[in-house]
Amino acid sequence: MNKFFLPALLAASLLAAAPASAQKKAKAAPASTVAAAGYQLQPQLSTLGWEGKKVTGAHNGTMQFQSGNIAVRGNQVVGGKFVVDMNSLKVDDLKDAESNGKLVGHLRSDDFFSIDKNATSTFTITSITPLRGDAKGNNSTVTGDLTIKGITQRISFPAKTGVKNGVASATGVATVDRTKFDIKYGSKSFFESIGDKAIMDEFMLSFNVIAKK
Template sequence: MKKLLLPALIAVSLLAAPAYAGNPATAAAAARTSKAADKSYKLQPQLSTLGWVGKKVTGQHNGNIQFKDGTVLVRGTQIVGGMFTVDMNSLKVEDIKEAEYNGKLVGHLRSEDFFSIEKNPTSTFKITKVAALKGDAAGNNATITGDLTIKGITQSISFPAKVGVKGGVASASGTATIDRTKFDIKYGSKSFFESIGDKAIMDDFTLSFNVIAKQ
């Protein structure tokens, strides 16, 4: 009897092991446990900044925009994701001090020629990947990749950044270069209007950010 019982127990164990390992419910539970390990930090709009610079043949303009809200996903001491919303109605020009001309430029940037802010009051950025970066002369330690949505158009972008998590605070800073024509912002672009001469506006503009998020 014992000689028959031992092989039977071994056979049952071997058959049960693969069934358990392939059990969808078990796999789903493991995935939920892994996902739960990511902590959500809340963006602090009052401590975070977002500046812009746009260049043209005859000079450049700069200003800022305010974050509306956002979250940063943290796993251990690493930033692994995030989602941010920008209040486009907060767009400001800083380099023009004369109120009339400042207002004209802000109005133009708000118009259909540029960001169409009345129809698109927010822009968003969703982090899809954070990869380690070494040997960057500017001190950046990561390459951030994500989906940027402007005027309802979404494009994937990547840029270097300095990121870190310490004492319940997640931070990220850097500069992203954006090709505005990919978001249907073609006004004054030589790529589409070759004969505009010195009235041309560069296709690329930059966004310099300093993001602070807390638990």
């Protein structure tokens, strides 16, 4: 009798102990639930460029980040929010002061960004997914909400993101359809007879964002 009773008692003891062991393991939170760390944007180290094209050529320039943060989990960028100072908008390709001033003034007007009424634009990351096999070295697809002139639209674009030695970074180029933000001036989509005065609906934003702990 004892020959069978002792092994059975031992097995029962082990089974009884198993839930407690499982409970201990459950207390360790999975990596995906670990709180993200906040890294502060460094405006003096970050850059934001723009380029707009038209039938007869193109213009380019810069803007400055006002503030922002990048959310980091482990060694990966997982989120972030960025504020752009629209009053910092500059034109780089026109060297003549008068021509430069006219274009800056036009871009500031209601025909384009209505900067007097909308001093900032924002971008909030909603998701970042891995990207493989990109010829330009991008490793992520960034999706988020872009707000220009008080209008918010969701956009996605490839980027190179990473975290190293306490520095988080994101570099890439985003393509933006300006007409979705009520910027229709010179658009062939709305003014078919505009001819060679047409301005392309899409403009490019090239960025290099640096954030630190």
